[in-house]
Amino acid sequence: MIRKLILILAMCFWLMPNLYAQNTLPEYLQIARKNSPLIKDFKNQSIANKAEAERLKALLNKPKLDLSANYLLAPVYNTDKNQLELNPKSAVNYYGYDLGNTNGGAYQALLTLTKPLFNSKVSETVANQSLVTAQVNDNAAILSAHDLEKLITDQYILCLQDRKQADYAREILKLLAQQTNIVKKFVEHSLLKSSDLTLLNIEYEGTTGLLATYEANYRRDFLDLNILAGLKDTTVHVLDSLTISLKPDVFSSAYLDKYRLDSLSLVATQKAFETKYKPQINFFTNTGLNANYIPTIPNRFGLSAGLSLTWNILDGNQKYLNRNKTSALLNSVTGYRENFQTQNTLRKTKILAEISAYENRITIIRGQLNDYNSLLKAYTTQIIQGELSIIDFINVLKNKSATERDYLLLQTNRNLLINSYNYWNW
Secondary structure, X not given: OHHHHHHHHHHHHHHHHHHOOOXXXXXXXXXXXXXXXXXXXXXXXXXXXXXXXXXXXXXXXXXXXXXXEEEEXXXXXXXXXXXXXXXXXXXXXXXOOOHHHXXXXXXXXXXXXXXXXXXXXXXXXXXXXXXXXXXXXXXXXXXXXXXXXXXXXXXXXXXXXXXXXXXXXXXXXXXXXXXXHHHHHHHHOOOOOHHHHHHHHHHHHHHXXXXXXXXXXXXXXXXXXXXXXXXXXXXXXXXXXXXXXXXXXXXOOOOHHHHHHHHHHHHHHHHHHHXXXXXXXXXXXXXXXXXXXXXXHHHOEEEEEEEEEEOOOOOOOHHHHHHHHHHHHHHHHHHHHHHHHHHHHHHHHXXXXXXXXXXXXXXXXXXXXXXXXXXHHHHHHHHHOOOOOHHHHHHHHHHHHHHHHHHHHHHHXXXXXXXXXXXXXX
């Protein structure tokens, strides 16, 4: 019983991180990076390329030991003896394969050792190509995580906009409910018309419909946020507020690492290509059985050793043609890098200007909302005193609602622009 209880508790602790609801942006970013199949793929490719580098070093440096065995049976029909000979030693008149080619058979069982010589620089050059590719994949994983961070943050901001719109609709409903109770009492005492109460009810129903729309939008955007983060949870809950600010300008953009690694990859590929023009010297030795006649097998155990040389002397000037190709590709990478630097500088300047414009408009609308709040308080008093019609109150309330929606939209767009600036200012 105790063992079962301990097992259940252990399972609960293991499942707790998966069941825990994410409420903050950092939590979403952490789980999104963990669940991203693209990031996992880039990391796995990096691991695979590092393993390939080690394999190439072993291939080009380490000795190789092989075991080979062959058995060849070439029988002939000896017409001089009028008999079939399975392992002919010699025959003059016969039917069968030419003994000069087959020797009547072959019996081999050889253990062969091959060791590349003077190959350390070549192996380092070839392996470096895979290591550079691993760095490219590592950088791609970082870029993918950065892209994912922007997507998650943008979606989080949209969710907050939906939530704020829904919260504001609830405030309006609360205010309308208060006014409805007041007006209902005045109508009962014939101090206000029943049409005034009807107008308030119509406005209440319209705002209730808006609230349902905002809540539906929040659910939709919230589930989209979970999809981006790779979460299975479909329970909608309230997200924490977010304060987003501009990051300090960077001196060296991390985006430039991509172009640096692309150039490094091209150079490494060219160097690996040119290794085939280096002389390749191998030492080899073998020992074992090598015979072609069964009766002499006991005397045919021995060994041999030697050196082999491979050197590419002429291949139609491919080395220099490939250098020209690599040089052209390097020029393209340089062009892309310079173009990115120019565009990114202009892009960040443009975004900052837009943010400044949004902040000015936000300041203006904030002042308008303060005036509307003061006006609504005054109108509430005037309604109680019978000095103001319900129509005027509703018109002001509608104007305030429209201004509040504009205010929330401006805040959302400003935060999206800040996130965009931080994305490029990296």
